[in-house]
Amino acid sequence: LLYYRLFEQIALYCRSYVDSIPVTFVLGFYISLVVTRWWGQFESLPWPDNLAILVSNSVQGRDVRTRMMRRTIVRYANLAFVLTLRMISPKMQKRFPTFDHLITEGYLLDTEKNLLEATIKDANGNIYWVPLVWAVSLIESARKEYYIKNDLAVQVVLKEINIFRGKCGSLLSYDRISIPLVYTQVVTIAVYSFLIATIMGRQFLENQGNTSIGTIDIYIPVFTYLQILFYLGWLKVAESLFNPFGKDDEDFDVDSLVDRNMRISYLIADKMLDSHPELQQDKHWDEVFHKQALIRTPSKKDREEENETTINLLPKDDEADFIVSP
Known part of the structure; x- marks a missing residue:
């Protein structure tokens, strides 16, 4: 009985102070910060599709040299x-531990490897931008050799390369400037402290007071467990989204991403060049407006009266009030 009364005292003490832990505010702000950061990293992923389209249109020619230029620019x-991902993703570090592995998969040539190795010391290991500088040099050469017909096309391609470089730099910035560890620790301590205090304080006790209608005496505080489940779920969501370039199943599939980018870049800049369907008249060539589909579910807007105007809202003559200014 003594230990039972002691347990009741501890439970009542925890119940009186458990609401003083601002777990909802702390955890909600942390989740918002992590999700915003996670989505920002996704939006910072550079896609080479726009660059490949611009290169295929700007670098004109069908000979071997122009084909090499287009393919080399998108490969750079x-x-x-890939060099950016090697600095932030363990998956890419495992897949491309050395430059030789980049050569094996066709991202790099032997001569380019020597240039990269010579630049590493001067650039302090940060060399992701070097291939883009090479791409700019190729654009300049293509303009001098008149494979690019005007300076406007050069400007558009260079602008897209700068956007691509900026997104790679944003990924590195996200990796270098992380959420302070102390904030993560504060949130974790707050959640688990609330968990322990709630489990103790929300127990059903004999001396917690009776009401006229009575209370349901159950052994398990169901809604308390649901509340704890929600808070722990939030915390686990934040932990899974904290580093989207990690090795977990919920992280970005960077392996498929780099393979897709390389394949689509070559398709746009090389294989699909001048590849389009034969030009033909469309189905509604002789019609001003094509007829609606035979099988079509009418929408609410279709059922409403067409061309509604404010004329239907004008008052009648006997309802109108005219004010004549003196």
């Missing part, structure tokens, strides 16, 4: 992306 863009 993909190489810059």
